Amino acid sequence: MIRNHLTIALRSFFNGKGYSFINVTGLAVGMACTILLFMVVQHETSYDLSQSNFERIYRVETENIKENHTYPGTYTGMGNALRADLPEAEIIAPVMQTGGRTMAAGEKKFRESFVFADNALFRTLDYTWIAGSPARALSQPGTIVLTRAYAEKYFGTVDALGKTIRVDNAQDLTVTGVVENYRVTTSFPFNMLVSFGTVKQLDPGFDDNRWNGWNDNYQVYVLLKKGIDAAQLTGRFEDVVLKYMGKEMLADKRFKLNRLSEIHYAGNLGGRTANTGLLKTLSAIGVLVLLIACFNFINLSTARAFKRAKEIGIRKAIGSNRKALIYQFLAEAGLITFFAGVISLILSILLLPVLAAALAIPLTLDDLLTPQIALFTLVLLVLTTLLAGVYPALRLSGMAPIWTLKNNAVPRTGQWFSMREGLVVVQFTVSLVLICCAMLIDRQLDFFRNADLGFNKSAIITVGLPDNKPEKLQTLRNELTRSAQIKDVSFSFNSASAESNWMQGMEYREGPKVVQVKSQMKMGDSHYLDTYGIRMLAGEPLKDSDTTNFRILVNEIFLGRIGITNPRAAIGQRVYFGDGNEFATIAGVVRNFHVNSLHQKIDPTLIQIVPNNYYQAGIKLQNENASTASIQTALADIEKAWTAVYPDHLFEYSFLDETLAKAYQSETRTARLIEAATILALLIASMGLFGLATFTAEQRTKEIGVRKVLGASVSSVVGLLSKDFLKPVVLAIAIASPVAWYLMNQWLQNFEFKISISWWLFLAAGLLMTAIALLTVSFQSLRAAMLNPVKSLRSE
Known part of the structure; x- marks a missing residue:
């Protein structure tokens, strides 16, 4: 039975080459988009989760109550204060980053940033040691721990213990440890860790017990004891304010603990942060583009059904039940989805470097060839098959055999026709929202580039x-x-x-x-x-x-x-x-x-x-x-x-x-992604509209021939055929405009200085969408209108 279903599915696939091409291409693009965006979201949400104690590691953050703003850094006195006043902490690990230093080993010189830390960091985070002792490596001033990559960079070998790196031609650092390279998905990409005892040798004015100013480059990490709930430590931090800053500061300062898994979404010493809004946007885009492709499949399957009406009637007449027909149509959907899946993987391989560069994310081909991505792709294939195939299978298998054998066509019930139009409306609504968003984000970026800053930034x-x-x-x-x-x-x-x-x-x-x-x-x-x-x-x-x-x-x-x-x-x-x-x-x-x-x-x-x-x-x-x-x-x-x-x-x-x-990199990346998604959504929707126009013209061949015999002009026939497809586009414009306005108005709230949303933007987007729809259907409409009416009538 399975072999029979596949044989018929292959026959149907190659009999309708144009229909199959549109479906496979649309689904392939949608699935490739979904796979790539899933990779991005998975990458950005996996930072620091590989740490064995990640559920107990927190960062101490400084909240300015009056400003309603939280800073990732804190006062240099915080480390000593917590060691004395936070018994719930198992380990206190301060880290301070510095940059712009010239590091030299012999004739090799590099401009580097590094962090000051102590051995507590090695007990808080997971490190794989190649040489040296995590208990003693940073105990003394003038010591440094390198990653494998930096040991090889400076000395050409990981055998670097006891060797010297000179800082700013003023301070020698002895290598006391070499660790394996850090994971890509870490907020601590430190290649050089220098002992905290070295700080005053490089900066004599450094105060390690300061409470009248803080720097985001100085951060304190806490490993809580097992069973301790961070939410219950609010009182402890209020005591810290009272003891070290005074009662009057309670109304202005508050310290709180932020989970290690959350610091990738705020300021961190790694220099890379994820924008949660952007991740949500990426997820929504992936789902929407895939749904648009599935809607194409549904629309084209139901539109093409009249060609298979007699086949369905005969199958039912000779004893085929509805269940068997449903399996048959799902097999056809599965075959198309399988071919689309193969092409989507090829597209993903080709487009991954482009996406990684656009988002500045360190994704490689190895990230695509993982068990997680394989499982996601398999689930995606099954879901796509069900999304795209269930409705056509139920609709086509439910046709009455007597009606289809008598008329060789599918009955045009109001509900079925409105369903198809509704899917077209959804497709073009999504596309139009994306067009409006892309246009408005570009205008905001232009505003950023050309705004009067009150000073001259050029040259x-x-x-x-x-x-x-x-x-x-x-x-x-x-x-x-x-x-x-x-x-x-x-x-x-x-x-x-x-x-x-x-x-x-x-x-x-x-x-x-x-x-x-x-x-x-x-x-x-x-x-x-x-x-x-x-x-x-x-x-x-x-x-x-x-x-x-x-x-x-x-x-x-x-x-x-x-x-x-x-x-x-x-x-x-x-x-x-x-x-x-x-x-x-x-x-x-x-x-x-x-x-x-x-x-x-x-x-x-x-x-x-x-x-x-x-x-x-x-x-x-x-x-x-x-x-x-x-x-x-x-x-x-x-x-x-x-x-x-x-x-x-x-x-x-x-x-x-x-x-x-660089302050607007997130907005620039969002704009480029939405522009790319807009092009993909329009491409898929236009391909589906082209397919629908093709089948509609075939269905109405006899009607067009009769109209031409009765004197109808080519332009009137083109207008007649195009009018039906413009109705859902106009409805999409009416729905998409307020949706796009709301989304963009919410997005603009992120900026203190912003543009206003102009009405003409929605008009321009609507005219663009109408022009694309007209261009899409006009080719088939014109072709049908210019067909010789004698051939049209004879074909029936």
Whole structure:
């Protein structure tokens, strides 16, 4: 019986080559899309789950209650505090990341970032040791543990114990351990782990018991004892605030534990985070594209049924029961799904590198050839067969044999016809929603690219400073300004806009009235405003000599917070650092500029001269539209100056506009994915519409012939055939427009600065969809309308 079903299925497959091609292609594209997106979601949701104690590992996070924002980092005093005051913890493992260091082993030099840690990290996370002892490897200052890859990178072998790596030509580190390379799916991709005892040797000013400022690069991980519920430790952390920060901080600060399995979705030291919204979008896209392909199968199967009406009637007349017919049609669906599955795997192999590059996810062919993906593909084949085959099988097997033998056609019941139209409406609704979303996301990205940031980001090259001694910086400035390609140079803590910023609490006191303002501190020299093009509104710029008299510049928002409306009236006013007696005098007011990405509002901002905190050089080129050749000349001049001042350090640079653009990588990837999904959905839906138009034209061959004999023109016949297919498209436009508006309005809430949703966007999308539908059906409509009526009537 099974052999008979397969034989008939193969015969039906090759008899309807066009129908089979459309179904196989549509299902293959849908299944490939689903498989690839499943791989992405599986990869992003598997981070850190391989850790043996992952259910007991938590990160201590700092919540600013007033801002309603949680930071992944914490105070450097937290590690010591928890060791003393959290008996529920089995292990406390602090980790601090640092970057921009020149690491040298003999003649080999590399610019690296690494982390400071202690042996507690090796008892918290799983490491496979090649050499060294996890109990002693980081016990002493000046020690380092390497991964296999980095041992081979620096020494050409994993036999690296006792060998030396020099940091910034100032500190020697002895290799005391080598571990296996980390898994790809980890939030701890650390190739170099340096003992915490080394921190003060590299940074003498480091305070390991600080409670008045924190850095997201300093994080504390806790391995709780078995049976301890993290939710019950809230009181413990309130005690930490009271003991180390004071009762008044309870209203502003809160510490909480976040599961290890959740830190991949927030800031982590690995540098890669997953966007939960994007993962949900990917899952929805995969399901929708597959459903559109299945709807094609259903529509084409039912549309093609009139050709098989007599076959079904004869089978029933000679004794075939409905169950056997259902198995027969499911076998045909299964055969088509099988061929589609084979093609989908080929497409997945070809498209995987493109997807991995677009999403910046380390997926390889090995990730596709896993038991999990094989099982998912098998389940997908079965589900697709059932989704695509059950309704046609039930519909076709339920036809009355007398009716089909008498009429050689399938009865056109209102319900059946509306079902087919309903599926077309769903297909084009999904496609139209995707078109609207893609158009609006692209407009928002254009807004990001072209928004007035309040400063000039063009033609600025940023370079990290390994040494900020005044004499070094002056020499570097002299060397750089000799180049005809360089207009200005500024030394600062960071750029005018940056993701990492220094937050400072300030107070404005006017008699008994005290206004507290949490501000961003921009520390830059006297060239800062000119280099970044920040405009003054009142007062005078800062001088490099303003290091002793605490003169500062403030932005307009800062003035608004302290209740001053006239910028000139602010000149000479005092603002106090925190709640202390140390104050600064407002020397000038600058125009508002975006210190953060456009996701966030503009913060109150101060600009101050603080040479000890200059860690970056901003280099403004002479020509904002410089040619590639002049840029290369400028880079060569910058590297030459750098090498003259910092001969023992490697030169690295970045363009400010490219750095700022990285803040919108998630949105850019979302846009590209939705655009790709839109193309796929439109392709599948259009193929299905083309198939339906083909079968409709075949069904109405005699009607068209009669109409032409009676004098109907080609255009009237084309209009008649096209009209039926435009109805579901128009209905799809009416349904999709409010849905797309709602989804995009929700998405735009993620941004403090955003575009407005214009009505013409939905009109443009609707016109585009109508044009695609007309182009899809017009070929078959025109072909049917131009057929000789004599042949049309004879064919019946």
